[in-house]
Amino acid sequence: xxxxxxxxxxxxxxxxxxxxxxxxxxxxxxxxxxxxLLLLGDQTSPEGLAQLRKVMGLDRPLPEQxxxxxxxxxxxxxxxxxxxxxxxxTYVGYRLPASxxxxxxxxxxxxxxxxxxxxxxxxxxxxxVDYSVMTVSLLGQSxxxxxxxxxxxxxxxVHLRLLPPSxxxxxxxxxxxxxxxxxxxxxxxxxxxxxxxxxxxxxxxxRTARAKGLAERIxxxxxxxxxxxxxxxTVLGLQAGALLGGAVVTETVFSWPGIGSxxxxxxxxxxxxxxxxxxxxxATMFVLVNFLVDxxxxxxxxxxxxx
Amino acid sequence: xxxxxxxxxxxxxxxxxxxxxxxxxxxxSGPSTRRPELTLGFSVDPxxxxxRFSSNIPGQSIQRHGYEPLINHxxxxxxxxxxxxxxxMINPTTLEFKLRRGVKFHNGEDFTAESVKYxxxxxxxxxxxxxxxxxxxxxxxxxxxxxxxxxxxxHQPSRPLLRNLTFWPxxxxxxxxxxxxxxxxxxxxxxxxxxxxxxxxxxxxxxxxAYDGYWGKKPSYxxxxxxxxxxxxxxxxxxxxxxxxxxNNVPPDEMARINAxxxxxxxxxxxxxxxxxxxxxxxxxMQNVKFRQALNVAIxxxxxxxxxxxxxxxxxxxxxxxxVWGSVQMAPPAYNVARARQLLKDAGYQGEPIEFLVPNGxxxxxxxxxxxxxxxxxxxxxxxxxxxxxxGQFASAVFGKSGTWDLSLFGWGMxxxxxxxxxxxxxxxxxxxxGYKNEKLDxxxxxxxxxxxxxxxxxxxKEIQQLLWDQVPYLFLxxxxxxxxxxKKLKGYEPMPDEFMYFAGTTLE
Numbered sequence: 001x002x003x004x005x006x007x008x009x010x011x012x013x014x015x016x017x018x019x020x021x022x023x024x025x026x027x028x029x030x031x032x033x034x035x036x037l038l039l040l041g042d043q044t045s046p047e048g049l050a051q052l053r054k055v056m057g058l059d060r061p062l063p064e065q066x067x068x069x070x071x072x073x074x075x076x077x078x079x080x081x082x083x084x085x086x087x088x089x090t091y092v093g094y095r096l097p098a099s100x101x102x103x104x105x106x107x108x109x110x111x112x113x114x115x116x117x118x119x120x121x122x123x124x125x126x127x128x129v130d131y132s133v134m135t136v137s138l139l140g141q142s143x144x145x146x147x148x149x150x151x152x153x154x155x156x157x158v159h160l161r162l163l164p165p166s167x168x169x170x171x172x173x174x175x176x177x178x179x180x181x182x183x184x185x186x187x188x189x190x191x192x193x194x195x196x197x198x199x200x201x202x203x204x205x206x207r208t209a210r211a212k213g214l215a216e217r218i219x220x221x222x223x224x225x226x227x228x229x230x231x232x233x234t235v236l237g238l239q240a241g242a243l244l245g246g247a248v249v250t251e252t253v254f255s256w257p258g259i260g261s262x263x264x265x266x267x268x269x270x271x272x273x274x275x276x277x278x279x280x281x282x283a284t285m286f287v288l289v290n291f292l293v294d295x296x297x298x299x300x301x302x303x304x305x306x307x
Numbered sequence: 308x309x310x311x312x313x314x315x316x317x318x319x320x321x322x323x324x325x326x327x328x329x330x331x332x333x334x335x336s337g338p339s340t341r342r343p344e345l346t347l348g349f350s351v352d353p354x355x356x357x358x359r360f361s362s363n364i365p366g367q368s369i370q371r372h373g374y375e376p377l378i379n380h381x382x383x384x385x386x387x388x389x390x391x392x393x394x395x396m397i398n399p400t401t402l403e404f405k406l407r408r409g410v411k412f413h414n415g416e417d418f419t420a421e422s423v424k425y426x427x428x429x430x431x432x433x434x435x436x437x438x439x440x441x442x443x444x445x446x447x448x449x450x451x452x453x454x455x456x457x458x459x460x461x462h463q464p465s466r467p468l469l470r471n472l473t474f475w476p477x478x479x480x481x482x483x484x485x486x487x488x489x490x491x492x493x494x495x496x497x498x499x500x501x502x503x504x505x506x507x508x509x510x511x512x513x514x515x516x517a518y519d520g521y522w523g524k525k526p527s528y529x530x531x532x533x534x535x536x537x538x539x540x541x542x543x544x545x546x547x548x549x550x551x552x553x554x555n556n557v558p559p560d561e562m563a564r565i566n567a568x569x570x571x572x573x574x575x576x577x578x579x580x581x582x583x584x585x586x587x588x589x590x591x592x593m594q595n596v597k598f599r600q601a602l603n604v605a606i607x608x609x610x611x612x613x614x615x616x617x618x619x620x621x622x623x624x625x626x627x628x629x630x631v632w633g634s635v636q637m638a639p640p641a642y643n644v645a646r647a648r649q650l651l652k653d654a655g656y657q658g659e660p661i662e663f664l665v666p667n668g669x670x671x672x673x674x675x676x677x678x679x680x681x682x683x684x685x686x687x688x689x690x691x692x693x694x695x696x697x698x699g700q701f702a703s704a705v706f707g708k709s710g711t712w713d714l715s716l717f718g719w720g721m722x723x724x725x726x727x728x729x730x731x732x733x734x735x736x737x738x739x740x741x742g743y744k745n746e747k748l749d750x751x752x753x754x755x756x757x758x759x760x761x762x763x764x765x766x767x768x769k770e771i772q773q774l775l776w777d778q779v780p781y782l783f784l785x786x787x788x789x790x791x792x793x794x795k796k797l798k799g800y801e802p803m804p805d806e807f808m809y810f811a812g813t814t815l816e
Binding site for chain 2: 031032033034037038039040045046047048049051052055056080082083084085086087091094095098149150153154157158161164165166167168252253254255257261262265268269270
């Protein structure tokens with residue numbers, strides 16, 4: 001039963017990815033701008049431009065260009081970056097570890113801190129702890145990343161000289177970017193955990209658990225948390241997919257060489273193959289994470305029986 | 308408990324001793340005569356290590372530390388020999404170079420005529436995607452009568468070709484390694500420069516190490532690292548934190564804050580990039596010279612230079628920047644709203660809408676300056692509509708000739724230090740972007756381009772500049788400033804007028 005569900009979801013995912021290639025291909029080419037022109041910069045000569053366009057195959061009709069792209073893609077060829085003149089896979093591959101590293105640190109920060117905070121706030125509902133936790137998490141969700149990032153740089157790099165201001169290197173380089181990115185997620189996770197916990201804690205079965213004399217710790221950790229976690233896991237899955245390619249602001253502020261900022265630069269330079277590669281990669285990640293989240297549901301809530 | 312503590316001490320003590328030992332040994336690791344390391348913060352990524360494919364000057368500046376051209380120009384535009392020791396015209400279509408002997412590439416390959424032939428042929432090949440190609444389009448073929456002589460044979464006489472070779476100084480490649488490596492050359496980088504590329508991570512950093520087999524002055528740094536920091540704020544913070552010794556692209560409103568720091572200094576200089584408003588001849592009113600003259604005197608250029616650009620540059624006194632060969636300095640158009648109104652009336656202007664296309668984020672403060680200019684036009688009574696667009700869209704509309712516009716704000720870098728670099732693509736009716744047609748101008752441009760007599764070329768160029776000043780096909784504004792900031796420990800750094808940044812000649816205190 002769950003196997004057929006997994007098969008159904010897998011097929012759906014592949015169709016979704018195919019659709020993504022069509023959409024990104026068309027959007028890029030329908031937007032104004034010409035990669036040959038941007039490669040030449042503003043010192044363009046008409047002869048040079050015409051020659052370059054022809055070499056790059058930009059003078060062919062769109063359907064032909066798309067089919068070329070798709071057939072190469074199916075053979076595992078993601079194309080060559082127009083700017084960097086190197087295969088998209090290795091070009092983006094350089095950046096992917098940085099993105100994954102930042103994502104992992106951010107998720108760890110948000111989960112390890114956000115879950116306990118949310119649980120405590122729910123258990124100590126309407127106490128001073130609850131209010132201060134909620135204020136901090138509201139702050140986390142409302143402070144813009146570029147501002148927070150710059151303030152961290154000013155305080156910890158320029159004045160205190162404790163942490164490196166930018167770039168990727170050791171663990172010290174990871175602290176400020178993952179805090180900046182994780183602070184938002186922390187707010188989201190803790191608020192969501194708190195509200196879900198509050199709801200679950202007032203449910204009948206929790207009252208029953210308490211009534212049969214279980215220790216409060218077991219009631220909270222075993223009975224309540226497991227049910228409260230469902231929406232939190234969903235949101236984290238969605239956020240992880242979005243953050244992989246979408247941490248543009250944080251990546252930019254800290255010069256963190258991830259794929260989000262690379263995608264933005266590639267769009268500005270109309271480096272079609274790179275944009276297509278990154279979108280496809282992010283879409284794959286997104287689809288994969290959601291697929292895994294759905295599978296995880298089966299474990300978290302055995303009642304979910306997919307047909 | 309006591310036993311637990313004892314265990315902890317036993318576990319930590321050896322570790323602490325080890326750390327201390329490592330710290331001490333690294334502190335005494337080298338003699339004090341070791342060459343220093345230099346780290347710089349750049350706003351732009353070189354994207355590739357292959358000099359044939361770079362398309363921005365900061366990126367080319369980074370590559371320039373590993374690669375060398377045949378010839379280059381100095382601060383005043385004078386040609387200087389690099390890998391070529393001398394050059395001469397054998398006949399009007401043959402340019403001969405004598406090459407430097409005993410030069411070795413970083414991989415041990417010898418630099419010979421074959422290297423030059425391979426490099427240039429790979430750029431001008433029909434299937435080449437090199438943006439440098441346009442500078443070399445005049446070349447028909449390349450001959451090498453002996454290993455240290457190269458002859459460039461052109462389709463027609465081309466005086467600018469020599470200077471075009473200094474366009475984003477075209478770095479010479481080792482033919483054997485280049486053919487073996489193929490596209491991998493975009494991440495490896497093997498040149499003849501004073502520094503060799505040892506690590507290149509796009510968007511992150513490029514690291515060079517001293518090349519001790521260099522033919523010229525021995526490199527002064529053990530290592531030069533270019534860190535890519537795109538955002539202005541974090542780049543300035545990296546300089547302030549002492550992480551980097553120099554940053555480029557400082558916004559004018561940050562200058563005072565950086566200069567207030569006793570360790571730092573802002574260096575602002577006008578470059579050889581002329582900024583202007585181009586006028587398209589689409590509408591009849593735009594073809595009226597009185598209308599264009601009205602626009603020309605409606606702009607308060609000194610206010611733009613003093614207030615928006617904070618005196619980092621000067622109002623243009625010619626279409627050709629003063630440091631470029633052939634420039635004739637003239638009086639800038641005098642700001643006069645009353646005269647602009649009178650000229651508009653004389654031109655018979657009826658309030659036709661004028662579309663003003665302005666790029667957002669390509670040039671220093673382009674949006675603010677475009678808005679200010681639109682304001683001046685409105686003040687004089689011109690019905691101007693400003694259209695702010697991102698650079699890709701701007702380039703398509705203007706250089707790709709796919710958009711409708713009447714005025715557009717952009718700039719042109721005189722990177723070859725030859726007036727032809729501006730005149731032919733911008734004003735010759737066969738090539739220009741605006742549809743402007745002036746037969747006298749065309750013939751003067753052709754004359755300047757095909758003569759090898761610099762005095763004759765100069766006479767043509769003098770006439771062209773006067774004509775452009777009077778007929779106003781473009782409204783010339785100012786020279787684009789370059790604003791860098793350095794840590795005062797860095798000595799001897801001076802930006803080049805062609806916006807190149809080269810650190811081989813600098814020292815660290």
